Amino acid sequence: MDLTTRLRAWALARPRVLVVDPPGSDPLRWAVEEELDRRGWPRAAVPAGTDVLLVLGEPGPGLAAAVDVLWTQVPAPRHRARLLAGAEVAAALDAARAALLAGGDADRPDPEALLGSGEEDGDEDPGADDGSDEDADEPDGDHGGMDHGGMDHGGMEVAGLPMAQTGPDRDGLELDVLAVSLGPVLPAWPTGLVLRAEVQGDVVTGAELSWTDDPPQAADPDPQRLALDRLARLLEVAGWPAAARDARRARDGLGSADPDRVVAAGALAAALTRRVRRSRTLAWSLRGAGRPADEPGEGVLDLVRDWCAAATGDAPPPAGAPLDALAGRLEGAELGSARLLVAARAPAPVPVGADRG
């Protein structure tokens, strides 16, 4: 074993893992996350920061196509692995690391060829990115009012990407409207959920939510663990990683076979929810998020409290909102608020197209 190999082994000893969990694979993901936390392997948030792409269970065709595109955005050295329900998590992770050390995957396409040039970029599955590149869909607003004289770039394309068009906005300035699609794999969001949005700067002006695939027939996991998991994701989107870590730990502990650990996890969940409920900073920071100024209705902060109640087993988890109603709430929200609201609402998977009315 020469020095380079050893150095490589040392550097890649704790690879960053991007976990893709199709709807219905929550318990499997919890097992993976518990193992990752135990080993101190970081969880990747975006394909750019990923070493191992781990796909859980059986993704539907829509999500599978999205994962293929995601895979092209992962820098080498990299490895892509599948993990089916019932498989040994620790062994799978060890195998993934070994494959990564052995040089990663052979089919290593040049990202320049896949991403950098030309026409096929615009034809990528529009739902298939991580929020990292622009959707190829033309925004359907008319460009009638736009007169830029010599530099009219309406309908122009640069490198296969459409230019943004202008549209009216809340400040009375005709700012550019950009059509983006967020999902189906976004950190701390339900995987498989796609938000097609029109944005001006970071304000969402048009939103449409959909699922990539029909939902599977899945058994319902323990509601308290589910609530802790949703709370962990919500806290992560809210930018409180330390609290999210505690929520994950409590979730993992509750699923343990060791009764002492279960008791400790219950205490941790109680302490965590008390801390979250009492945090003035969180309340101040989230106040008004996801709720229009003069309208009643549950804002993100109320939902955080609902999840806290569910996480200690005192209440059932809040019901997921219908996608259309949720999408309507996103319009006019700042991107961060929109992300928080969807994470807090945790919409349940529904058959594709069933929610469109």
Next chain:
Amino acid sequence: MGETATLADAWGAVPAALVVVAVALALGWAVTATDRAVLAGGGPVPGPGRDAARLLLEQRRTTPAPDRLLWRLGCAGVAVLALASWAVVPLGSRSLWSTSADLVWFNAAEAVLWAAVWLVGWGPNAFAALTGGYRFLAQGLAYELPLMFALITAGLAAGSLRTTDVVAAQAGLWFVVTMPVAFVVFLAAAAAFAFWGPFDAPAGTDVAGGVTSELSGVDRLLVSAGRAVFLGAAAAMAVALFLGGGAGPWLPGPVWQLVKTLAVVALLVRAGRRLPLLRPDRAVEVAWVVVIPVVLLQALVVAVLVLAGFYG
């Protein structure tokens, strides 16, 4: 001050610069390690050194139609400027380089860092990164003035903008005693400029990593190392400006300075990680409407004390 010879004069420019860079990297490593240990909460801590090695092995990826020149410039700029801010941070009783406007130099390095981070967000031509860039601009604009006034307050009491003079002026009393507000504001604003902890919105989870979302390989290494080195520089600067530098009984100056700097790092990381993200659309208004007047009042108090001859 008679003995304001710089490290560059004392040891030669190249060795002095190498020492300062080594100190900067070591402290940046310490900041990252502390941060991760606090975040891991007793679990295993992924080592920053291992991360750096892995990122060096990693391919640099690209995105459709990036502004590659500005992107790379931004990534390199973050690291270079973080190191540049170390040029005026005193090690012992000397800094690598000394001008008659050290405090403004530190502030200017931050301002240029601001532009570099914006470029990191702009360059990849991607939505999440650009949103992070917007957020960082708003944030930087709001915290720039509090930071400047906090720095100036220390300079005001010392009657000099030279960091070594500020350290020397605290022989009798540490400045933190008379300017606690400036001390806290300085650290908070520095955290905001390093988009770290509760000020992490430009690279937040809600925008999928924001400015860092498209970075891989060397680029990611440069930006994350730049952030850590800058936080370390801010901690060392806080010690020099408010905590008396290397002053202290029994131990030699450099040891005291190291101890204090590590204490500030630990304090900053623990306090910062206790808090959730301060969402910029709410925090920025507070910065403009509350923090700036409060820091100005702090400067006024110090100015009155100077006139009264309090600082000698």
Next chain:
Amino acid sequence: MSAEVVLQVVLTVAAGLVGVGLFGALSQQTVVMVMMGLELVLNGVLLAGGAAWYFLAPGLPDAQVLVVVVLVVMAVEMAMGFAVTIALYRSRQVEMIDMAADLRG
């Protein structure tokens, strides 16, 4: 003699900046680009002011004060330029000088 050459070189650079800036300010259509041209002219003045202080009268603060004034002029010009651009843009979606010509008298 020697210092004089340095002064002349620096001043020539300043003249170059003024020339380029004038070209830009006169040739560009966009308000923001015109402002960039003006900024370049002022950049040249800034440099000339600094050189004048160092090479001609370092004992007097006047040249330094001049540089400060130039900096402030730049800031004011930029702030007002942006404000006018927003106002124009809001009222008629125009950010080009030619299109704002009907503002004349």
Next chain:
Amino acid sequence: MLTASTGWLLAAAAVLGVLSVASGVAVFVVDSMARATFALLGSFLAVAAVLLALDLAYLAVVTALMMTIEMAIMAVFMIAFMMNPAGLVPMSMVHNTRGSAVVGAGAFVVLTAGIWLVDWPVRRTAVPADPTRQLGEALMGSHMLVMLGIGVALFATILAGTLLATARGRYDRFGPDLTAHRPADPVRGGLAR
């Protein structure tokens, strides 16, 4: 007779000067607003470096500081008004190029001729030990009037700029009778007003 320090200064001024003029030219040559903005910033930073070489540390870093902030804000304006995130669009937005070039070149020639023909005086005083202190004492003492003028001008700029740029006055925010409890802002700030 070129002394060592003068030679060093000459080299620095020449290199940085070429850099600043080249960046200045690039502003009007590159085909992207973002690059134009940062080319201009490059020009400012090069000039700031020359000022640093001329012992004007304070003015140099203040130039870098102010201009960087200005350019970053300018970048946002450009994206908001004329570009979109997709970036690099070839563009040409010039009019009257020839006339402008003649004026620009003419100004340069006239100025340069003056610079090289004038018999510059030789300085009699030495560079002070602390130029920053010299400037500060002048602004707070003999040149106080300048300081006052700057202050008033900046204050007027803040007011005028805000007035021009904002679309909503207090009647929009608090209703026609100014009786609204809370302003009707699209985003509520952090002070819960």
